[in-house]
Amino acid sequence: MIDKIVGSVREAVAGIADGMTVLIGGFTDVGAPFQLLDGLYETGAKNLTVVANGAGAGERGLAVLVREGRVRKIICSFPTGSVAARDAIARGELELEVTPQGTMTERMRAAGAGLGGVLTPTGLGTELGEGKPVYELDGKAYLVERPIHADFALIRAWKADRWGNVAYRYAQRNFNPVMAMAASCTVVQVDELVDGQGLAPMEVDTPGIFVHRVVRVDRGAA
Amino acid sequence: MIDKIVGSVREAVAGIADGMTVLIGGFTDVGAPFQLLDGLYETGAKNLTVVANGAGAGERGLAVLVREGRVRKIICSFPTGSVAARDAIARGELELEVTPQGTMTERMRAAGAGLGGVLTPTGLGTELGEGKPVYELDGKAYLVERPIHADFALIRAWKADRWGNVAYRYAQRNFNPVMAMAASCTVVQVDELVDGQGLAPMEVDTPGIFVHRVVRVDRGAA
Amino acid sequence: MSDERGWDEHGIARRVLADLWEGAYVNLGVGMPVIVNEVIPADMEVVLHSENGTLGMGPPPPEDARDPDLTNAGGGYLTVRPGASVFDSSLSFSMLRGGHLDVAILGAYQVSAEGDLANWKRPGQTTAGIGGAADISVGAKRVWVMMKHQTNDGQARLLKQCTFSLTARGVVKRVYTDMAVIDITPTGLKLVEVAPGYTAADVAAATDAPLAS
């Protein structure tokens, strides 16, 4: 019997090791997997490369990992306001790669979709495109953006079933569905488990094929 | 007040003219907009370029347009079994471009998403990649696949509201959501109109921003 | 309106509103642009997009009716309006980069006479965030900027060439400031309207690029 549900956050994040690349879902706090990030902290894994929209704003989640020097590099679109990242950069501990948000999304999607990359007009002729290959097609120039594949994706959703099917509430979706596609092991924390027949087929936002582990956490704790 | 609902198939397809590119949704008969295709036939438009999964199997819809010599070119993945297309090719009336199904999907998505193209391993080193540019990235070769943008997309769904929000039933989705993104004018035929508040936000598969006209047709007629 | 010259932020927002239309799909950047939301009449259907994945949502709810999963890109709470939808970042940026937005209204540090936009990074900032600004500005059908005409210390923001790091090149079509509305045309800046209390000469003097009337 397929059963991707695990009983604890510790089991959910097991295997995240030094030097790995980890995708972290969420936009501001919405759809962010705070309990999984607590679990990641507990693993002690360091030298991580993280892909997320921000660089650890506030005082929890990614901010703690950055502050404690566990993150070597962040690829993100909006580090603004991350005191932890600013300080870690100043200490020479953290490398920051700022990438347009749509480009970041497409790069993860390309990895998940088996594409070798995409051609985008975003960032061309600006600092954001520096060092990236340029390809001209039918008289127009584009940046060639490479896939971002990860070892783990830590995402958050509303409901899931034992097959790993996932549904999100409102703006929880953001990067989560794309990140789920782009990692060798995708872990999702949800508010509710759906037993019996599972989610109805048309209710599923992220099909179980992309999801490897599901853990329920108390919404109140988030 | 936003109101994308039109009262007849004739209004729904108005403006499709000679020489235009038209995307036609559906996989086998599921999600195929047969009433819109009847309407397209009535417009008399000819010299069309059509993008669809098939090339007009059976005796209705695209098959009629092809048989009557209204289609100049078809870009599709699975023309197998289209007698109309086979005969039109034999008469020298029809150009056929066979493209892998995933590539066809990505090409329309690229158009809808503002990408200049995608790099794919599919088709490389085979007849399917002939004439297409090859790009090498990080030691691996890919085909460069160009966007497909269209004048019209004719799609089919289950429910829609006056804002153009659309929901599909089961396997109706197939190419329809991607085609909706890739055309200057997207027309959707549905079984049901949802009035009042419209579809609930989490029920929407194709947001109204991609949809320009909605028409209800009797499901029995399909 | 105060008795000072020119438009205040709400005045600029109302001037922007005058150029919007029923049924327009609009993205409002953080900062001054979100004020436009406050001046849209309740009976006018302008469909607001937020890059975190909402379309057509309504204004903030009362504090006791906030939904933790329903916010805009700035983290501000939203309400469900009829016709609204939610989606992921992939579809959200397809809308933006793919030319489906009618208007993007963005804040800026600087705009050049060629329509270059600089709105994400001040010189020397180590954690400046581009967010969705680059994708939005290359993709939207019309990019309009709302900003103060000059910096607090009196430097022009409308320049021959931007000196700050660019968001995108040649994308801005119109600029709304406290002093004026200015179009960016193939031949340079063109004055469309002067705010109350200013003259065309005032605007030209506060602008560091040729300004046609």
Added chain:
Amino acid sequence: MSDERGWDEHGIARRVLADLWEGAYVNLGVGMPVIVNEVIPADMEVVLHSENGTLGMGPPPPEDARDPDLTNAGGGYLTVRPGASVFDSSLSFSMLRGGHLDVAILGAYQVSAEGDLANWKRPGQTTAGIGGAADISVGAKRVWVMMKHQTNDGQARLLKQCTFSLTARGVVKRVYTDMAVIDITPTGLKLVEVAPGYTAADVAAATDAPLAS
């Protein structure tokens, strides 16, 4: 089973089944591969993918319970099983091309000793369809082929080099035929198992490429 030598189609399907596992994500190509669906035990969760946008659906319903919107890529009707999901072509082909399918079981005209696959076009066909075969075969973790070992007129289908138009190069890992199971390894074809009634020599004689035992 008939008293003829080798496996019939259901026999081949059962041999394929022996290599599948609980929880495997599998795409079955049209033709002989769909027979595998008939031999999967009801209590074994093999998750079937169909490229038109379904995952985990069940076997055909009785005629009076058909749902017109619920079919596989060949147009065959399906039933909803617990854990099933539906999605669009974009997500469907992301699964296929993106390496998320454990096994793709495809039919073929020809397979080469280097794993080249020819399964979409016979010489001279004007309306041959590639469908999803090219994306599936470059993307799935394992590509297995089910086919008759020889053509009806006794020509080998396992060849040094394919003569038909290719679907993809170097992708096939294992071939199941009426005569044998054969692996495609970096050093060429390797006989894994011989069907009842045949010898290794029979299989080698019906194969147009070197076959290691």
